[in-house]
Amino acid sequence: MSTPVTEKNFASRNRKQQSEFRKRQLIEATIDCIDKLGISQTTLAKIAERAGLSQGNVVFHFHSKEALLEQTLHYLNHEYRSNWQQALEAAGDDPNDRLRAMIEAAFAPKIFNRRKISVWFAFWGESRSRPKYKQVCGASDQAFSDTLLAICEAIERQHGARLVARTAALSFEGMIDGLWQNFLINDAGFKRDQAIAAVFELIECIYPDIRAGAKN
Amino acid sequence: MSTPVTEKNFASRNRKQQSEFRKRQLIEATIDCIDKLGISQTTLAKIAERAGLSQGNVVFHFHSKEALLEQTLHYLNHEYRSNWQQALEAAGDDPNDRLRAMIEAAFAPKIFNRRKISVWFAFWGESRSRPKYKQVCGASDQAFSDTLLAICEAIERQHGARLVARTAALSFEGMIDGLWQNFLINDAGFKRDQAIAAVFELIECIYPDIRAGAKN
Amino acid sequence: MSTPVTEKNFASRNRKQQSEFRKRQLIEATIDCIDKLGISQTTLAKIAERAGLSQGNVVFHFHSKEALLEQTLHYLNHEYRSNWQQALEAAGDDPNDRLRAMIEAAFAPKIFNRRKISVWFAFWGESRSRPKYKQVCGASDQAFSDTLLAICEAIERQHGARLVARTAALSFEGMIDGLWQNFLINDAGFKRDQAIAAVFELIECIYPDIRAGAKN
Amino acid sequence: MSTPVTEKNFASRNRKQQSEFRKRQLIEATIDCIDKLGISQTTLAKIAERAGLSQGNVVFHFHSKEALLEQTLHYLNHEYRSNWQQALEAAGDDPNDRLRAMIEAAFAPKIFNRRKISVWFAFWGESRSRPKYKQVCGASDQAFSDTLLAICEAIERQHGARLVARTAALSFEGMIDGLWQNFLINDAGFKRDQAIAAVFELIECIYPDIRAGAKN
């Protein structure tokens, strides 16, 4: 589990904190279950067992299984979005740096690991039939896309480009998606560094006049 | 439904043909259900109802629900693979034509429509936890990837390239994946022609010395 | 159980008959359970157990517990109504005979026994909060009331009366209700014959010029 | 709500009074819930919510749900009985006045309103399967019956009667029951005055030599 949720730091908190703690604990257990079993086989009983709580308590905190799943998706979405936004803030103003920061953020270990990727695909797989999932996934994608496009336009203005910003952004985003999918289906032998390097090569191909590696 | 399964041409067939007919009918109903309900809400009863058959009859033809789902995935896989393979055969020997043929195949209406895309993502979403799905999906991807890579290498030999074949192939494949996902999540306002055009722009960016549109 | 439902006469029937048979069997089991446990403690598991069937099969035949309860009420209502209607037909045209026939019908052993009375009160007790129950109970009551009123009016025309028909009908109906309730709450020492005799005394009090016992 | 239970007069009481206040508050909430939901759907959570207290607090005051229901029935019973007993005391010694006082008491607004009638029937509906309810309901009925019978005997001795006291009492009691039930099932268009007038007509029919309206 990427986020340590132990009993030790549980005691001596107030009610509200306890409640938040339990919810987080249950969301992590839900992610575990979806990863290992898929959404269609994830049950409240298994989630409760994994979290070490009673099944009734799960309902007490989330009211329904569906609400728990939605909260889990929100949690993932928040983590994903804040991750690349923080990376962007740290990157400064240079659009080249910003572009590379977004790419790297998409492969950050906290985000890009088998457990999380697996759950993202599980939600995508159900998104067609569950409008709420689609809405959250769509908003998440859109924000990333829009930001990426703005950066590509900035680069194009500064350094020119061999590809219009719209298509360039689509290429970068697509390549990330493709690599995520590769990782899901063909997990063995996937190297994070090689993935990032491949996208960077594409950047240099599309923007030949950019200072490659200027970030370092 | 893209494949017409009517009662009219049902009579006057021999046993084996009838059986094949029923199976195809049920697989189409399964695709419908997964599209509309998601895998987790797809039940034998709903599949049977959609196919206009009794529930017992479904079991008779496929033995179990899991087998039906697997057959459905195989059906999709076969359709997908034979589609690009036929496009490849029709394209001739010029690697430029072949590359564009594969791209276009990936967006062929028979393959690239909401119903089918939706089901593909549903299977990917469950693939992590069901080895059989993963195996089929993986093999399907691998064959496409390998062929794409070979074509890119051929182009590179003939015309040179701004990107090594491995990365180029990854770019094309990734862009296709990304566009599929865009289509799934953000279906409104998606234009097939624009999607193909975007990938073609990337081709010309990576392979500037290729005769764009030479295919025609 | 007042209606014999044995396994013997079950075999060798067609599908539709079997289904009707099962439904009847389950309704009888439901009546048993409501009688013994009350509606609030009546569960599908107990109904199924009493009927000797699986719980899933109950749902198969009635779709839901609520539907089963409603069908049970309809069954009771039908039995009650057809009982006094048949008695009325057998009574002929003399309103005196008809009045006494309706009274006697209300205390017929098939209707007026602890098991059935108990279930009627159970439904009345829930009727306030379940419109469907109320509707059925209301219609049942109304039909009985209207018929009783018409008879009282006929008697009044023929023999005169010490009480207007409306109030007379209300008295007879009320006395029946009161005796039902006495029977429910204070079952020990209740005698059917005495109950009927008491209502008959009231008839003679209100209609002194009627030929008492003319029916015999 | 017929009995005002406000927060205002809650403060500045001693322990015992506070406790009594809370109990009364919860009993009123229970009556509300049974009226609106029926006994089978009444839960501690809903009672607590309606009373504006926490669920744990309900258990604290009544120990168990069953105890709360029993206390509610006792509360109703006490209210019902003291109502007609007070009416009797106010009526004086004339049995004619006393009879009419009992009838009017049975339709007093505090007793005879939809909310209370609904709850009485709910308890009757469960009484068959819960001996304690039956006992309370039975005792309540019996006391009323016995008193009514004694009054009828007194009238008979003074003025004569067209009906023996036993049957006359049964008639009055039955008519009350019948009107209660009419009110439950067919609430629209029920007029309290007409109900009382109807029973009074029956009195005059049975006791022609009594001074009708002598009470005034």
Add this chain to the structure above:
DNA sequence: AATGAATGAGGGTTCATTCAT
């Protein structure tokens, strides 16, 4: 006195599967 967290048994219902017809 009062709260909300926690439990666990049992509720109605779903559903893949089996089977007699």
Add this chain to the structure above:
DNA sequence: CATGAATGAACCCTCATTCAT
């Protein structure tokens, strides 16, 4: 081949009750 009845396990959820605070 085809059907619908039948099963039983597992599902999500409810709820009376307990308990720490």
